[in-house]
Amino acid sequence: MNRRTVARLSWAVVFCCAASAVAAAQEAAPPGASDPAAFSRLWIVGGGASTSMLGDCSDCAADTYLHTGSVFAAAGRSLNRRTDFGAEFLWAPTTLTTGDTIRVSFLMASFQFRPWRTKGFFLKAGSGMAFVRNWLATVEENAPPIRSKAFALGIGAGWEWRTSEHLGVQIMGSQHAAALGDLVTSERTAENVMGNFWSVGAGVVIR
Numbered sequence: 001m002n003r004r005t006v007a008r009l010s011w012a013v014v015f016c017c018a019a020s021a022v023a024a025a026q027e028a029a030p031p032g033a034s035d036p037a038a039f040s041r042l043w044i045v046g047g048g049a050s051t052s053m054l055g056d057c058s059d060c061a062a063d064t065y066l067h068t069g070s071v072f073a074a075a076g077r078s079l080n081r082r083t084d085f086g087a088e089f090l091w092a093p094t095t096l097t098t099g100d101t102i103r104v105s106f107l108m109a110s111f112q113f114r115p116w117r118t119k120g121f122f123l124k125a126g127s128g129m130a131f132v133r134n135w136l137a138t139v140e141e142n143a144p145p146i147r148s149k150a151f152a153l154g155i156g157a158g159w160e161w162r163t164s165e166h167l168g169v170q171i172m173g174s175q176h177a178a179a180l181g182d183l184v185t186s187e188r189t190a191e192n193v194m195g196n197f198w199s200v201g202a203g204v205v206i207r
Contacts, residue, residue, distance in 0.1 A: 047203020055138030068094035130178035150178040
């Protein structure tokens with residue numbers, strides 16, 4: 001994934017956020033509603049996923065996929081019956097065959113939008129920061145354990161089922177991308193280092 005792809009994902013995040021804002025502005029409580037706080041309920045999600053990772057840079061082969069388990073969580077407010085806004089966290093650790101330990105954490109602002117009020121299908125998008133330890137080892141052998149921060153984007157989709165008034169479950173698939181920029185080693189400069197993460201998982205939803 002190059003900078004052009006990151007730019008396209010940025011526009012996708014902006015579009016999703018704008019759509020969510022419009023929906024929040026247009027949807028109001030029906031006349032005579034007895035619960036005026038229905039659009040500001042607490043929204044909490046937590047679960048686990050199977051995640052595939054791929055490191056890339058301008059002059060890297062980008063052909064080694066890593067597979068690991070990850071945990072994710074989100075918390076915020078339901079702006080209305082179709083739109084949620086809050087913070088999202090994803091943690092994906094793994095160990096390479098060389099023994100190098102990789103640690104990646106995403107912390108992002110996140111929008112989640114359900115196109116149909118009576119259906120469980122949802123779309124989500126977010127942007128924020130990724131905190132990465134030793135990511136350069138995914139594209140270069142004997143790389144030093146560099147700690148890095150990166151601009152991050154995430155998109156995804158899934159389905160939510162209500163099991164009771166305030167409890168439910170969801171399945172989802174997502175892609176996260178982290179743009180680490182240029183990382184300097186003792187031997188060279190790795191340009192335009194990227195981290196790509198694809199996840200499929202399930203979680204518990206509290207509303």
